[in-house]
Amino acid sequence: xxxxxxxxxxxxxxxxxxxxxxxxxxxxxxxxxxxxxxxxxxxxxxxxxxxxxxxxxxxxxxxxxxxxxxxxxxxxxxxxxxxxxxxxxxxxxxxxxxxxxxxxxxxxxxxxxxxxxxxxxxxxxxxxxxxxxxxxxxxxxxxxxxxxxxxxxxxxxxxxxxxxxxxxxxxxxxxxxxxxxxxxxxxxxxxxxxxxxxxxxxxxxxxxxxxxxxxxxxxxxxxxxxxxxxxxxxxxxxxxxxxxxxxxxxxxxxxxxxxxxxxxxxxxxxxxxxxxxxxxxxxxxxxxxxxxxxxxxxxxxxxxxxxxxxxxxxxxxxxxxxxxxxxxxxxxxxxxxxxxxxxxxxxxxxxxxxxxxxxxxxxxxxxxxxxxxxxxxxxxxxxxxxxxxxxxxxxxxxxxxxxxxxxxxxxxxxxxxxxxxxxxxxxxxxxxxxxxxxxxxxxxxxxxxxxxxxxxxxxxxxxxxxxxxxxxxxxxxxxxxxxxxxxxxxxxxxxxxxxxxxxxxxxxxxxxxxxxxxxxxxxxxxxxxxxxxxxxxxxxxxxxxx
Numbered sequence: 001x002x003x004x005x006x007x008x009x010x011x012x013x014x015x016x017x018x019x020x021x022x023x024x025x026x027x028x029x030x031x032x033x034x035x036x037x038x039x040x041x042x043x044x045x046x047x048x049x050x051x052x053x054x055x056x057x058x059x060x061x062x063x064x065x066x067x068x069x070x071x072x073x074x075x076x077x078x079x080x081x082x083x084x085x086x087x088x089x090x091x092x093x094x095x096x097x098x099x100x101x102x103x104x105x106x107x108x109x110x111x112x113x114x115x116x117x118x119x120x121x122x123x124x125x126x127x128x129x130x131x132x133x134x135x136x137x138x139x140x141x142x143x144x145x146x147x148x149x150x151x152x153x154x155x156x157x158x159x160x161x162x163x164x165x166x167x168x169x170x171x172x173x174x175x176x177x178x179x180x181x182x183x184x185x186x187x188x189x190x191x192x193x194x195x196x197x198x199x200x201x202x203x204x205x206x207x208x209x210x211x212x213x214x215x216x217x218x219x220x221x222x223x224x225x226x227x228x229x230x231x232x233x234x235x236x237x238x239x240x241x242x243x244x245x246x247x248x249x250x251x252x253x254x255x256x257x258x259x260x261x262x263x264x265x266x267x268x269x270x271x272x273x274x275x276x277x278x279x280x281x282x283x284x285x286x287x288x289x290x291x292x293x294x295x296x297x298x299x300x301x302x303x304x305x306x307x308x309x310x311x312x313x314x315x316x317x318x319x320x321x322x323x324x325x326x327x328x329x330x331x332x333x334x335x336x337x338x339x340x341x342x343x344x345x346x347x348x349x350x351x352x353x354x355x356x357x358x359x360x361x362x363x364x365x366x367x368x369x370x371x372x373x374x375x376x377x378x379x380x381x382x383x384x385x386x387x388x389x390x391x392x393x394x395x396x397x398x399x400x401x402x403x404x405x406x407x408x409x410x411x412x413x414x415x416x417x418x419x420x421x422x423x424x425x426x427x428x429x430x431x432x433x434x435x436x437x438x439x440x441x442x443x444x445x446x447x448x449x450x451x452x453x454x455x456x457x458x459x460x461x462x463x464x465x466x467x468x469x470x471x472x473x474x475x476x477x478x479x480x481x482x483x484x485x486x487x488x489x490x491x492x493x494x495x496x497x498x499x500x501x502x503x504x505x506x507x508x509x510x511x512x513x514x515x516x517x518x519x520x521x522x523x524x525x526x527x528x529x530x531x532x533x534x535x536x537x538x539x540x541x542x543x544x545x546x
Contacts, residue, residue, distance in 0.1 A: 023055055031200065032233050034263040035062055053079055053088075057095040057134075064106055065141065076100050090123035094131040102138035110144050121153075132157035133167055140173050150174040165191035165198040172204060181208050199229035206238070215242075231261045240271075248279040266296070273307060282311040302331035306341060313348060322348040339375065342366035346382070356386045377407055384417070393425030412442050419451055428455040439474075449475035450489070457496065463504045472497055487521050494518045498531065508535045508543070 022045050029038035042059040045051050056079040063072035080100045083093055090097050097120050105113035117135045124131045136153045139145030154171040161167060172187035185208065191201035206221030219242065225235035240254035255275055259268050273288035289304040289311075309324035325345045329337075346362035353359070360383050367379040384399035400418035404410045415438045422431035432455040439448025453471035460467040472493050479486035479493075498514030501507045512535040518528035 023052060023058065026055075026058055029263075030058070030062070032231060032261070034233070035066065036265075037263045038062060053083060053093045053096040057099040060099040060103065064102060069103070069106060072103050072106075076103055090120045091128075094120045094124055094128060095134055098131060098134040098138060101135075102142065105138060105142045105144050108144060113138075113144075114146075126153075126156055127160060129157040129161035129164065129167065132160070133164075133170055136170055136174060140170065140177055147174050147177040151178070163194055165195040165201060168194065169198070169201045169204065172201065176204070176208060181212075184208060197228045199225040199232035199235060202228055203232065203235045203238075206235070210238075226257075230257070233258055233262045236261065244275065244278060248275065251275055252279070266292075269295075270301065270304075273304070277307055277311060280314070282314050285311045302328055303336075305331065306344075309348075310344060313344065318348050318351040322352050337369075339366040339369040339379075342369065343379065350386070356390055360386050373406055373408065377403055380406070384421075388421070393421050394427070397421035397425055397427065397430075412438065412445065412447075415441070416447055419447075423451060423455060426458075428459045431455040432459070444478065446475065446478055446486075446489075449478060453493075453496075463500050466500060466504060469497065469500055483521065491518050491521055491525065494521075495527065498528075502531070502535065508538050511535055512539065 022041055026038040026041040026045070029035075029041065039059060039062055042055050042062070045055040046059065056075055060072045060076040063069075063075065076096070076099050079096055083096060098117060101113045101116035101120070104110075104116060117138070120131060121135060126132065132153045136150040136157070139150040139153075140147060151171065151174045154167060154174060157164075157167045158171070168187050168191035172184040172191070175181075175184035175187060185205060188201040188205045191198050202221055202225040206218040206225065209218035209221060219239070222235045222238045222242075225232055226239070236254055236258040240251050240258050243251035243254060252275055255271060259271075262268075269288065269292050273285055273292065276288060277285040286308050289307045293300045293304050305324045305328035309321040309328060312318075312321035312324065322345070325341075325348060328341070329345065332341075342362050342365040346359045346366060349362060350356065350359040363379050363382045363386070367376060367383075370376050370379070380399050380403045384396050384403065387393075387396035387399060397418060400414070400421050404414050404418055407414060415434060419431050419434035419438060422428075422434060432452050435448050435451040435455065437448075438445070439452060442448060449471050453468045453475055456467035456471060457463075475493055476490070476497075479489055483490060494514040494517045498511045498518070501511035501514065512532060515528045515532040515535065518525055519532065522528065
């Protein structure tokens with residue numbers, strides 16, 4: 001018997017050492033946020049005989065981090081039940097019972113969770129730094145946790161294990177959660193003093209500065225994190241994401257490193273395609289997106305159809321782009337759609353479909369999704385322009401009015417287009433009021449006077465009220481400054497005023513004066529020659545009052 005025991009003991013020690021190392025490897029993968037790899041390792045450990053209960057704890061923690069309560073409950077409930085049945089002490093296996101308490105906390109059972117955590121800590125007499133750290137992390141990571149208690153527990157853990165950077169980093173997390181950035185930084189710095197290559201602490205310092213939008217400092221901290229540990233994927237991802245919007249060349253460098261150091265994931269193909277898209281490598285983006293669609297089939301993200309459509313549109317293939325946008329709208333949930341999606345479909349319809357009313361409807365859908373005034377005005381202008389193409393002057397005028405009202409600083413062109421739409425829609429009274437705004441805001445320009453004159457001329461077609469006259473007179477004052485440039489407009493204006501004086505006021509002398517002005521500008525003007533002769537005859541024979 002003794003021989004047998006002596007032979008088996010080294011084998012058992014070797015097995016337990018290998019088991020421990022495997023859990024350590026899983027924890028290492030968690031550090032690098034390679035969750036699937038860590039899960040696979042832990043699931044392998046659990047299948048082994050005499051596996052440490054810590055393996056169940058760590059697997060449960062991963063599920064809780066992924067918000068997968070059901071899987072966490074399944075993995076923890078069985079092991080906790082087994083250990084309880086075996087009368088395993090809380091002191092002997094604290095982590096698995098803390099994991100169960102964490103599950104209770106995340107499930108909203110805060111009182112039960114607290115009682116369970118206190119039982120474990122009392123069993124360990126608050127002297128086990130691993131247990132203190134586990135309880136603190138549960139409270140830090142749970143939305144129902146007590147971060148102040150976590151600080152208190154971690155202060156105890158520090159006294160028990162002064163050389164563990166993980167404890168100081170957790171303490172920094174706890175301070176960060178209670179919005180104490182100064183103490184969080186001090187805690188992360190202590191972790192780095194113990195282990196300068198502990199990238200997580202440097203990375204989390206960077207995240208504090210990121211919340212403060214201090215770009216220069218947080219980029220420096222993320223860079224230092226990967227200098228400390230070139231494999232630290234969270235920092236690599238942050239640098240990739242920042243440069244994705246600012247420098248696609250650098251973004252590609254960090255993406256390549258991120259993919260090389262992270263576990264295989266379908267999201268990598270998406271990230272590559274996204275980066276090629278923002279880099280305007282349209283053909284590559286199309287190729288990569290189509291490859292994902294082929295590989296993943298119905299499980300592929302519908303946004304890939306949008307990426308293909310946008311890329312094809314950029315290449316000038318509006319027809320094929322429209323087909324892919326149709327697929328996107330068919331497969332994507334409404335809640336994930338943004339105004340730009342509707343705008344793209346509207347733009348493609350505008351190019352492809354002769355029925356411009358379809359494009360109008362999609363621009364209006366885009367308009368319904370935006371709050372920003374500048375974006376709203378942009379879509380309104382598109383709708384107004386299309387209504388103009390369709391010859392719907394009334395509807396165009398309606399949209400031009402909305403544009404004027406919504407714009408922070410409407411221009412003279414905005415007023416002009418609004419007034420012209422009303423004029424062409426034969427709403428002369430409203431056109432007059434809009435061009436009155438133009439005249440008031442731009443008294444040195446022609447259009448206010450001109451189109452008020454023409455609008456009123458069409459309101460007062462018989463010239464009985466002389467509504468257009470003051471506006472034509474105002475127009476003369478403006479355009480007489482450059483008779484060469486405004487010759488034709490002056491001619492038509494003088495002709496109108498001449499007709500008004502002849503037919504309404506019967507002031508033939510005044511009328512003749514206007515026709516004389518026409519002849520000064522255009523000596524060959526047959527109408528002016530004709531009416532001038534008639535007026536002179538009337539004046540010479542004493543016809544009329546003058």
